[in-house]
Amino acid sequence: METTTIGNRVDFIQWAIERSRAIVVDQGGDLALAARDMDEGKIAEAGNALGQAVVDALLEVFDGLQQD
Numbered sequence: 001m002e003t004t005t006i007g008n009r010v011d012f013i014q015w016a017i018e019r020s021r022a023i024v025v026d027q028g029g030d031l032a033l034a035a036r037d038m039d040e041g042k043i044a045e046a047g048n049a050l051g052q053a054v055v056d057a058l059l060e061v062f063d064g065l066q067q068d
Contacts, residue, residue, distance in 0.1 A: 006061070006064075012061075015061065019057050020057075023050070023053045023054060023057060026053065027046070027049055027050040027053050028050065030046040030049065030050075031043065031046040031047060031050055033046075034046045
């Protein structure tokens with residue numbers, strides 16, 4: 001994963017958009033397939049994985065914050 005410097009709100013917004021797209025591409029397909037199959041167990045599993053990916057992304061940026 002590459003390092004991104006977030007210096008202002010615009011940088012953060014751009015990072016959030018790009019990271020969100022990557023998460024949806026990576027995790028969204030599994031959720032769509034589970035929903036198509038109407039398998040509640042798979043839907044829950046895929047939804048949890050999607051949620052965990054979002055949490056991981058937020059922790060990633062939080063851990064990178066530096067106090068000036």
